[in-house]
Amino acid sequence: MTSTSFDVEKIRKDFPIFSRELPDGRPLVYLDSGNSSQKPNQVIDTMRDHLALHYSNVGRAMHVLGSESTEAYESARDKVAAFVGAGSRDEVIFTKNASEALNLVAYSFGNPANTDPRFTLGPGDEIVISEMEHHSNIVPWQLLVQRTGATLKWFGVTDEGRLDFDPAVITERTKIVSIAHQSNVLGTVNPVAAVAARAHEVGALVMLDASQSVPHHPVNMAELGADFVAFTGHKMVGPSGIGVLWGRTELLEAMPPFLGGGEMIEAVWMDHSTYAPIPHKFEAGTPPIVEAIGLGAAVDYLTEVGMEAIEAHERSLTAYALDALREVPSLRLIGPDSLDQRGGTLSFTLEGIHPHDVGQILDDQFGVAVRVGHHCARPLHLRFGIPATTRASFYLYNTTGEIDALVRGLHHVQKVFA
Template identity: 80%
Template sequence: MTTAASFDVERIRKDFPILSRELPGGRPLIYLDSANSSQKPTQVIETMRDHLTWHYGNVGRALHTLGSESTEAYENARDKIARFIGAPSRDEVIFTKNASEALNLIAYSFGNPVCADERFRLGPGDEIVISEMEHHSNIVPWQLLAQRTGATLRWFPVTDEGRLDLSGLGELVNERTKIVSIVHQSNVLGTVNPVAPILARAREVGALMALDASQSVPHQPIDVAELGVDFVAFTGHKMVGPSGIGVLWGRRELLDAMPPFLGGGEMIEAVWMDRSTYAPVPHKFEAGTPPIVEAIGLGAAVDYLESIGMDQIKAHEASLVRYALDALQEVPGLRIIGPRTPEARGGTISFTLEGIHPHDVGQILDDAHGIAVRVGHHCARPLHLRFGIPATTRASFYLYNTTDEIDALVRGLHHVQKVFG
């Protein structure tokens, strides 16, 4: 692995063909939208191409050479991901199509009458706790669960600075709480949330805890055993891997207790006309033909990130955030939504420009400067409502971004203001 001193962003950029693309009009691409979806290195692209060209077959059911090669590559990807996140067992790694499906899988188990485990019993009088900064993927499944069971949905508020307000932790997470599910790193604010105090309180009252780690697993070292939570969900397309593949990690004894989420295909042990028995985890939760090539691509993404070093990626992004927070202060009328200091925050900065709609900001940055940012509520509408705004412009950084690109963003924002001046 490289060291922080030898982190060579220009070499890394050469691994990503799209970053050398010229946009219409000869504009170079400046990609500042990795919190939405990251770009893909040649190593991932070629691994997927090679498998489709020479090795593709269905997994877990074909005895011929191609089926065996596909199954081995698919399961090797599971091994890589288990190692990458510090999972105690490879069987605790469930492939889903994205983090949204992983979170829905967890929510499906609660209040399900076929689940005999008391920890998943949920009904009127029980409570689910989330936070005001959640992505819709970690709000809507719990809303649906509350509607289905009569349980009550509650949430941590967010401070003006964009941090979780834990002042009411003892009252919010209480003996009625069955699960706490929060984002590890906000996709809007960049805030990295403290897990330990919330988990400690959840354990005191016997509640389970889940993390949406879609924005943290790609950007910092994650060890699920050290985190100590019960479930972790993340997605492949934000970590230089393909879309259509996500991961749910869960503690084995909980996964064993949970009912299947989808039925059919290789999730069965045996089937009769009136009943079925199910395969052990992880296959119990992987019904039908899985996203084979996407899982293999995610394994290649893990190889790539490990070759750079997650500590080095985290340090590089921290330097970009410090630089960007200072540089954006030069733009008059710019308001950062979220922490204004680099402590306990990741490489995502959302902001507004006084008197200019974020959609106009994003359009001009793209049309005039080739700068790709995201605009809107970023699938976190309740958080925007909390700050009294309909939308923000979001710039997000990853291992392939540079301070020169941040300078270009600042110049672009000055140009936006001149257009509307």
């Protein structure tokens, strides 16, 4: 099912976790990369090497270690900028995760410190999201509505798990549209170009939560049409504690700082301060130095494998899994049942069996790690009338044999509850 040029067994050898056994000698079948990905030796070794031999704070010390650490940290920014096609390295802001990146942008709207009309927000103004969003792309906007009196609106989701894109939802009162590039539950890849075109038509800004797309598909900021994009390191073979906000230069320059502290300042007096240029204006205090360097190593790794090759491998796995899951009786797939505009995330229910029971049996008896619950997308599950789903999510190191193990496990689960 996979291109002969993509050597998944060679890739798996880069990930030490796949060499371990679970209790009772069971092999690990890790199908939870949508939650967090595993890490290759190249990332682990880079972080260990920096901690052991080069560590110092960045942007402050003038000694050798300070210079080495700063150079490695800023080199990681260059790598990320190139990886996502940023127009400038200064458009890459390091955050601790995608949630912080989303909150950073939400903070700028309706903030009295920001007089730019694009960011002014009050009663009568509108924010548009969608029903398929992760809580990290819902709650910050709810908090913004509470602060400003603006109105929160959203696109619905079709029965097939597609964005129900009605251009009329975006009006002349809309100030920002914030949606997922790819759903963390449905696997759906949203029609970003059409949404962005409509938003820009009325002067609204566009933000994307790309946490589920940047690790899996070639993504180019210049081609997306968005104004802001958030993604996170731990889903793209990098460490946790590091995320990215990309934004258009002129917008980032117009925004006030999100946090105050060291390194984000230009000069400080007792009664006022001036701020450093972007990106440092948004990176207050000691940053996640080693985590950023680890993200740079993750970018190196993914670039060497090739994002087009990764996308093709996952597409092959997804096609195989869609066919295999159709053979499981009483399984209901929540999301698109074809490869059209979807990624390698498959969420489903088994009639009469709670997902928590499914996940526990898969783990205990088959070593299959999936995620169960509402996956931080409770409104989406409410829309489909279900409390939870079982989710299998694929990445570059997964194989068709692991999908076979999942299917065998699901058949066993049904026998247990028959």
